[in-house]
Amino acid sequence: MRLMHCLGTTAFVSVLTLWFSSELSAQDIFFTRSDYPAGDGPHSVFPVDLNEDGYDDLVTANFLSDNVSVLLGNGDGTFQTSIEYGAGDAPISTSSADFTGDSNKDLVVANQDSGTVSILPGNGDGSFQNPISYDVGDSPIFVFAIDLDDDGCHDLITANSVSDDVSILIGNGDGPFKTRFGMRLATIQVPFFRSISTETGLEI
Ligand SMILES: [Ca+2]
Ligand SMILES: [Ca+2]
Ligand SMILES: [Ca+2]
Ligand SMILES: [Ca+2]
Numbered sequence: 001m002r003l004m005h006c007l008g009t010t011a012f013v014s015v016l017t018l019w020f021s022s023e024l025s026a027q028d029i030f031f032t033r034s035d036y037p038a039g040d041g042p043h044s045v046f047p048v049d050l051n052e053d054g055y056d057d058l059v060t061a062n063f064l065s066d067n068v069s070v071l072l073g074n075g076d077g078t079f080q081t082s083i084e085y086g087a088g089d090a091p092i093s094t095s096s097a098d099f100t101g102d103s104n105k106d107l108v109v110a111n112q113d114s115g116t117v118s119i120l121p122g123n124g125d126g127s128f129q130n131p132i133s134y135d136v137g138d139s140p141i142f143v144f145a146i147d148l149d150d151d152g153c154h155d156l157i158t159a160n161s162v163s164d165d166v167s168i169l170i171g172n173g174d175g176p177f178k179t180r181f182g183m184r185l186a187t188i189q190v191p192f193f194r195s196i197s198t199e200t201g202l203e204i
Contacts, residue, residue: 013038013045013060013069017077034077039084040065048096049073050105051126061091061109068094068109072126085128089114097145097154098122101173110136110143110158117143117158117169138163 039062088111
């Protein structure tokens with residue numbers, strides 16, 4: 001059996017492949033490690049099948065080079081050379097969903113120093129178009145895509161580390177080339193050590 005763990009710590013993405021026998025003992029466990037170059041200062045790595053070939057790909061948020069790296073997976077634990085796409089200032093977290101309604105997976109990036117998220121529309125083959133930015137709270141350090149209002153269109157949540165709140169962007173899924181494409185921003189203050197419930201019933 002084989003498990004795969006991915007860890008980005010410097011300007012490389014390290015892929016650790018875990019091998020073990022069916023009758024597990026400590027002596028049976030070993031890893032093989034491969035390092036793949038990424039942009040400068042990757043702060044997070046996110047596995048997702050971007051080109052829908054059935055193999056997980058990797059996306060890193062590169063804090064120092066203000067871009068993301070996309071490494072397409074070969075399906076055997078190896079990855080192709082990274083391709084970089086611009087984002088905002090100090091990208092730190094990524095997620096993926098189809099925000100534009102064309103069935104191609106898009107990327108979203110939380111940019112800590114610019115207080116924005118960048119949406120990179122996907123072309124369906126693992127390549128991406130220029131980013132579209134949306135303001136959120138101060139110093140977002142995490143972004144997550146989810147359909148909050150159950151309308152079939154993906155929305156976004158960011159955790160904002162300086163303004164001590166979360167921002168919710170409600171997507172309309174119309175696509176970037178239609179005039180109504182956009183996201184409606186709502187910011188919710190989060191009391192320290194408490195959770196709140198939104199009108200949708202989601203606990204944050
Ligand atoms: Ca893939
Ligand atoms: Ca920067
Ligand atoms: Ca899309
Ligand atoms: Ca929605």
